[in-house]
Amino acid sequence: MKIERVWAMYWSATGTTEKVVRAVAEALAGKLGLEVETYDFTLPAGRQGQPEFRDTDAVVYGTPTYAGRVPNVLLKYLDTLAGHGAAAVPVVTYGNRNFDDSLVELRDILADHGFRPLAAGAFVGEHSFSTTLAAGRPDAEDLALARQLGERAAEKLAAAGTDCPEVEVEGTPKPYRGYYQPRDRAGAPVNILKVKPLTSEACDKCELCVKVCPMGSISAEDPAQYVGICIKCGACVKKCPVGAKYYDDAGYLYHKTELEEGYARRGEDRVFL
């Protein structure tokens, strides 16, 4: 089956998954002499629909790792996917701790919805909670590896078409491990589900945070108000031009420091072919 279109499809609140997915897709498309088509489903409007895939498509499909898994707020949307035999390259990012079962889960979701996952990768991205944990990643080295993954996937497709066997990836098979649970100093679970950022007086109501919140949860009338759920994705905090968004929750801040201190080493990217 000759591939006719290459897609970069991703959910990426702070942009690291987008960078990796684009690098993989551009290399894959480049090898096949094609352009990349992009579908970004980060914002609520992007999750109103999806492309009509065909068996002559190759889709590089990316999400971050949240609590060791595919972000659970995306599961309903992902359940509406229809691959129609398209080749897929599942890609996850993770913030230097571990990707645990996110990649195996994403691969299975794609396979269960009519895609053929033939290559996959897990890449390090700057942690959503932090500007020091995996700071600046994906960096040039990560993106070079992402391009290699795209090229190798293109070679695999050229050699075997979409009949390639399903790619084996690292992770515990279905039903997977439970969601990763942050703990406090005494080992008790830290529950940050209801935590939301605060807004300082520096806020000049530019409404950028309103536009970038993937849950559409920030009020346009008063950007200090979260009218829907907060998933701690970091979009409003990291993208605020005046640094007005911050967290003061003790459990959240403890978890962030623990991650920054415990996972300071350079985390590894992984490629599966």
Ligand SMILES: Cc1cc2nc3c(=O)[nH]c(=O)nc-3n(C[C@H](O)[C@H](O)[C@H](O)COP(=O)(O)O)c2cc1C
């Ligand atoms: C709620 C939440 C949970 C996360 N859980 C993990 C995790 O289990 N392991 C890890 O290494 N990184 C974890 N991260 C970090 C993200 O996977 C990482 O920063 C990713 O690169 C963010 O992607 P984005 O820039 O496309 O939003 C988590 C981030 C958030 C917001």
